[in-house]
Amino acid sequence: MTASNAIPHAPQQAEERKTTEGRVFTVTGGDWDELAESVGKADDERIVVNMGPQHPSTHGVLRLILEIDGETVTEARCGIGYLHTGIEKNMEYRTWTQGTTFVTRMDYLTPLFNETAYCLAVEKLLGITDQIPDRANVIRVMMMELNRISSHLVAIATGGMELGATTVMIYGFRDREMILDAFELITGLRMNHAYIRPGGLAQDLPPGAVDHVRELVKKFHKNLPEYDKLATGNPVFKGRMQDVGYLDLAGCMALGATGPILRAAGLPHDLRKAQPYCGYESYDFEIPTADTCDSYGRFLVRLAEMRQSLHIIEQCLDRLEPGPVMVADKKIAWPAQLALGSDGLGNSLDHIKKIMGTSMEALIHHFKLVTEGFRVPPGQAYSAVESAKGELGVHVVSDGGTRPQRVHFRDPSFTNLQTMAAMCEGGMVADVIVAVASIDPVMGGVDR
């Protein structure tokens, strides 16, 4: 840090250094005006502002490189990679089932979409897509829709906070917490669930889960309109968001933007309708769109999508029938007889009694499946789901072994973030924050 920061309560000042690139200032606080004034005097120089990689408004460790002229952004670029964790490489050294524990950590706000997309691709390669039990599919859909709401809530909450609307932030996180509680009840964890596995689910819904989710839906019917009342008609909110971060349909298609960005440009493209998976074709829901192509339109689309998701969750709850949640094929089905013990979640005592005491074959199967994993026939597959942020694609290549040869994720945040330059150039510095918030990038997904 700078020398002045060593003195407690010293006024924060812009430190100036001379480098080969020109003069570099490190700004940490509210002395922006002074700095702009002093630098502005030498108007023969362009000013390049590095926003991030640790500014709270950059959604994690995103670095925005802005070339500015006064308050106008003349050129904008992203610096990414600060959260690269090598998930794709790591998966090549684990079994196919262990992969879910990695993918769930990519875009940490949409873990269940990551898991489902990955499992759909593995199931396609295994050729067992049709054998997934109905109950597993219904629960997958329910979990994904809950996840869509929680992801959109974070998008709206953090977006609101960046505008100074802290109430929207508090409300958003309050409601998201209720969904995370439901996730904790069902999967055991608030995030990083590894709940959806190739072939089905890690375990069935615990007792009381259906009632819990029903109660949750009821609360959301009461809470969702609050966002409308707070923000939708709010003149300050509209003033900051309307016509900011503009990207029309042609721009979206060229830059590959999907999800709420694309739908806010007026195209009702949603993979749940276009290329249904997990039985989405049998649910009744609509694809909300807006035609404003701006941040405000994206906000409205997200709000409307949450209402549609609630509608889908209700349908899921109504059609939950008792049944298995894992494929019948014991060569693939992960031993899923889990129970809560004194040291956490693990195999149920009944299952251990069976494999250790009565059935040697069951023990061998369990051991082989857990330590060695199952083999996946050679070939490649691509599967895509409509995540909260857009098309989440998975390209999986197998060479016939117990580990993937290659897994690649087309994360929507990664592709959507490319539109930042198109949205921000020519606008004001303050609008960059609004535009980036409307893209809703999550760096865990961007960098993987």
Place this chain on the structure above:
Amino acid sequence: MSDANGVNPDKDVNATNLPGQRGDAGETIRVQRGMFGADNGGDTSGYGGLVRSVRMPGPAVRPYGGPHGGAAYGDFDEVADELEGALDEQGLLPETAIEKTVVDHGEITFHIAREHLPRVAKTLRDDPALRFELCTGVSGVHLPGDKGRELHAVYHLRSITHNRLIRLEVSVPDADPHIPSIVSVYPTNDWHERETYDFFGIVFDGHPALTRIMMPDDWQGFPQRKDYPLGGIPVEYKGAQIPAPDQRRSYS
């Protein structure tokens, strides 16, 4: 392996009792020895001498069918016909541009000769009967055993107009890892090509600014190639030493 034990997967391509077998059909990408990945003499199972070839699905024959299977004329044939016709119109022999066509798991893959990739991509995007508006990026694959075509670049194209998805695959030798960039056709591939360059070292000629995107600018090597080690250190867990992931026993 004798037929007395049931189906012989080396003769019956569709046999399911031993995974990873495709008989003589398909293309060998690797020859695998042993069953349990122990190549240092630690394998006492008797499977150490087993030699198998790993084969990827081979070229398909007409009709290609559609995404939901079936041997009848389908969506895939329509795309292939339109593409071949459109290339023909431009004076490009389809056989020179499309090396082979593979249909597997309800997906169609066109293997494209690299010098023709931009032309094919542009045709797929602009032809009214094709209209693949959306490219979902490029994914690199490194198959060290696939001699002469070790590096693969895989593109997935989506047509929203016709609600279709196809795959393009371009393979290049490790010694000459150059593929023409298609950023001018699909600007969305800007970051995707940078990512594939960063991790696999595939050079996309004509890319506006092909620099590393995830790894630091001065990074040496291409991390997702198979000869690049994963790294890691052994960890102690409940009194036992657990080796790093790439040092653990693996089953091939």
